[in-house]
Amino acid sequence: MAPRPFWKGYLKLSLVNCPVALTPAITEDKKLRFHILNRDTGNRVVSRFIDEGSGEPVEDENKATGYERGADDYVLLEEDELDAVSLESARTIDIETFTPGSSVGWIWRDRPYYLTPDDPVGEEAFCVIRDAMKSARVVGISRLVLFRRERAVMLEPRDNGLVLWTLRYGDEVRGAEEFFANIEDGECDPKLLDLVSTLIKVRSEAWSPAMAADPIRDRLLGVIDSKKKHRPPPRVKAKETEAQPKNVIDIMEALRKSIAREKSEGDRR
Incomplete structure (x- = not known):
């Protein structure tokens, strides 16, 4: 059975829009997860937020988001201030730009999601956008709020649907030139x-x-x-010590x- 979508909204291109659903293309269900236990009691160890100065636990209502501007000096940001700088709509994937698919290097791609129609009535609009992108060999660039973070995303036609890739931020990607420049050509x-x-x-x-x-x-x-x-x-x-290749x-x-x-x-x- 296919997993249920975790996000539903609209795919929009100018005045054309259709309901869509987003489902992660990868899963961690099979990943082994371990817990830290107290060996003496067998009980799980619970982590808590501790005030660095007083050593006292911090309750949820007292937790705040801060940006460090100097030693022990922070700018506090409130929840409404964080929300105010996000997209106007967190439920619309508005395709702003198209670019050749080959121009977006692999290193920019972060996590893949399957984007599918979520309404039989809007399926035709979805398919028209998908097929036009296939024909032009382009991908769509948009923005989307996921997990309270605004991300640039790329829409790529794949089979009968679209794959939505979250893209890494520009300052996260290191250029290859500085690493490969001294290798013989x-x-x-x-x-x-x-x-x-x-x-x-x-x-x-x-x-x-x-x-x-x-x-x-x-x-x-x-x-x-x-x-x-x-x-x-x-x-x-027992694993033998691996000899260094000569x-x-x-x-x-x-x-x-x-x-x-x-x-x-x-x-x-």
């Missing part, structure tokens, strides 16, 4: 390129979600299951040996 030895290309072909296979599996989670679940059944947990082989002097010979080993392992599978 010269032409590589064609023979070495051929050997690496062969190695790539040997190791290539179709994408599968299994490639992004979490083996540590599976091992932890095995330990937890054994403890629930009051059995000794499965023995985990600089390869003869790249050609290393690549030839790598290809031979990969083909040999492939024959055994």
